Amino acid sequence: MGKKTTHKFKAEVSQLLDILVHSLYTNKEIFLRELVSNASDALEKVRFKAQSDGADDIAPEIRISADPETKTVTITDTGIGMTRDELMRNIGTIAHSGTAELARLAEEGKESLDALIGRFGVGFYSVYMVADEVSVTTRSIEEDAKTMVWTSDGRTDYKLQELDDDRPHGTEIVVSLKEDLADQFTNEAHLKTIINKHSNFISFPILVGDKRVNTIQALWREPKFQITSEQYAEFYKFLTYDSEDPFDTLHTSVDAPVQFNALMFVPPSGDDPFGMGRENRGLDLYVRRVLIEKQNKNLLPEYLGFMKGVVDTEDLPLNISRETLQDNILMRKISSTLVKQVYNHLEKLSKDDADRYNEFWRIHGELFKAGYMDFLNKDKFGKLVRFNSSASDDAKGLTSFAEYISRAREEQKEIYYAYGPSREALGLSPHLEVFRKKGIEVLYLFEPIDEFVMDSLREFDGYTLVAAEHADVSKLDQFESLEKEEKPEALNEEQQSTLDKLIARFKDVLGESVTEVKASSRLSESPVCLANPDGQFTSSMDKIMRVMHKDHSIPAKVLEVNPDHPLVRNMLTILEKDENDPFIDQAANQLFESALLLEGYLTDPHALVGRVQDLLTKSSGWYVETNK
Incomplete structure (x- = not known):
């Protein structure tokens, strides 16, 4: 010794x-x-x-x-x-x-x-x-x-x-x-x-x-062609404690700009319904098979937080600290490469199997839509978002911007969209009447975040994203209607003068509740509709902003009146006979509150209900007399 x-x-x-x-x-x-x-x-x-x-x-x-x-x-x-x-x-x-x-x-x-x-x-x-x-x-x-x-x-x-x-x-x-x-x-x-x-x-x-102790294989290190779907499923279940197989698998090996292996999975269901999944996200970061951080939050942005899996790199020091990880340039390179890989994978899936991609969207689309804030990947994001549409058969149907463009009318350079709580509500929207009449497709937005997506993207492949209520009517006029319209005769000079008086009367009755009352060129089925005076915010975006600022007041909007609607024509006749007829005031209030109701602003329906009952009582008397 x-x-x-x-x-x-x-x-x-x-x-x-x-x-x-x-x-x-x-x-x-x-x-x-x-x-x-x-x-x-x-x-x-x-x-x-x-x-x-x-x-x-x-x-x-x-x-x-x-x-x-x-x-x-x-x-x-x-x-x-x-x-x-x-x-x-x-x-x-x-x-x-x-x-x-x-x-x-x-x-x-x-x-x-x-x-x-x-x-x-x-x-x-x-x-x-x-x-x-x-x-x-x-x-x-x-x-x-x-x-x-x-x-x-x-x-x-x-x-x-x-x-x-x-x-x-x-x-x-x-x-x-x-x-x-x-x-x-x-x-x-x-x-x-x-x-x-x-x-x-x-x-x-x-x-x-x-x-x-270590009986599970580092599957991400193995060649892809040697791994079976059963092995991937087993590893996914081990990693996530999920009892179901993964919806999809992304296995990649990258040599430049930084060397790493990644094995990521798309789960078969979204995060928990109570919104607590935000913290339960992130990929496990390994350095040469050794765990450095569980659920690292910096490898993928939050909107891709549905991805589960591991990343293993040779290039990071084994003992790197969490503080240093956040500022590490290699981590940023890994992150940007991973995001690109996920986008490429999803784009390939959408092209190869549209139905399966739509299934992915129904599971994870709500979270993915938050990617509208990722301006570096704006174009790729635009290719992958999906919406319901007036061309869909039901509320479950999904369409892409590219599919919308493929169906667009010749000379049409806009992609139109509208927000509503349901297909039924949008089917009744006065703002969409001209689109239904002309057979022009409208994308349906059901979630508030959809508005931010549209506002952020603004255009796709040369087509401008336009809210239906802000559509330029002159551009829509160039398209033929699907069916021949049966319009009433044009107003003569005297009737036009009476219309001006009716519009002025509406403004007097409604006062500061509206910023303006004017004749509409977009309406065909409805007597009136409301529009934002500035023409910038949509009605739905205005509502979102008011909620954010805790503003519960009813905004003053422009009331557009349809001169060709039978009710308005009848009111012109009444006004010609008697300028002081109380029915005009009653109808003005009723139409305004009905428009508020459709827009989702009417908080107190009592006056509206009382007016409806009064009008029904009077009209039922007329109905009885004419059917004797």
Whole structure:
């Protein structure tokens, strides 16, 4: 047995160890991840060496054992091992640590362990969060190498000793646990949980006691053509605890601009109906099969949060901290590449199998629509959004902008849309009468977010997105009506003068409830409709903005009157006979409140109901007289 020698830690190592020991960092289990990762690296080096020197006869494995009596946990690997020089170089100092910067941090004493590990890559030293003393016994695979023992309490120095034994190559680390942590980290069940959480996909066997813990294959690392749909489904269920198979799978390997593998799934159902799924999103981030962060929220934007899966990269440092992750340029490159991959996958699905894509949209479209804020992917987003349409058979039908354009009338360069609570409501909307008459398709918007989608996109493939209520009537006039219209005779000069009086009377009766009353050129079936005076906001967007600002008042709008409607023509006749006939005032209020009701603004229907009953009473008397 060789002589035991004592060596002082370099100053910056002592400072670091002191910070580690007194750190407020609570996730102490991370030490096991670091030691297992180091063991995996050592085994990987043996595998690489065997490719040139021939196969090694020692089985690659990592063993973890715990002894409650001695309060120790031991991590053993059959990896490449270390020589005396390598031991001193790897553990006795911190390579490329930036001594001055570390000394400054140690002085301030404010930096968390997590950030230190991320900045300096000192994963081994995290063991001193849980250890009073650590012993490293190692033998290099190099010929004639001696077994070396490194021991330290993690304060100021470490001891080195050479052993004259014939153990196989590899490393054994014995961690003498702090008194208050011994029960926790000598519990084999707890150790298995830590391995399952952080190191489950290490490619070498990890045994706790005598039982292998990491039994699930890192499927994302395997060639796609070798993986069956059953294997993908099994992995998805393992990852998400879902009992159903995934709706779709996206498996990709990227070499540039950054190297990573990703295995992502589209779940068969949306997040929970109570809106709590926002936090239950994100892809698991691995570095060389080691979990760095569960459900990382920065890899995909929130509107793609329905995607579940893992991303594994070679290019990030293994011990990168969460704080550093958020600012890491490689992470941003991975994220932008992943978003592009998801878009390409969904676009291909929409082209190859439109029905299946529509099924995806019904499941996840509500969340995906929030992508209207992603201006970098605006064009790709526009290709993938779907809406119900007046051309659909029912409320479940979906159409794309491209499909709308394929059905558009010749010379039509607008895509028209309208918001409403249902197809039935939109079918009664006065603003859509001219579109029904001309057979021009209108996209139906049922959700408030749809308005923001349209407002953000503004155009698609050279076609302008236009709200139906803001449509330029002169552009619509160029199109033939589907059926021959039976219009009443045009108003003569006297009738036109009476119409002007009727419009003025309406304005007097309604007062400040309306900004203006004018003759309409868009109406055919309805006597009146309401329009926004500024022509910018749609009625529905105006409602959304009012809700956001907690404004419960009824907005003053323009009342458009249809001169060709029988009711209006009858009112002209009444007005010619008697300018003061009370029916005119009654009808003006009734038509205005009916229009408010259709727009969803009428909060108190009592006056409207009373007026309807009065009118029904009078009209029923006339009806009885004419049918005697």
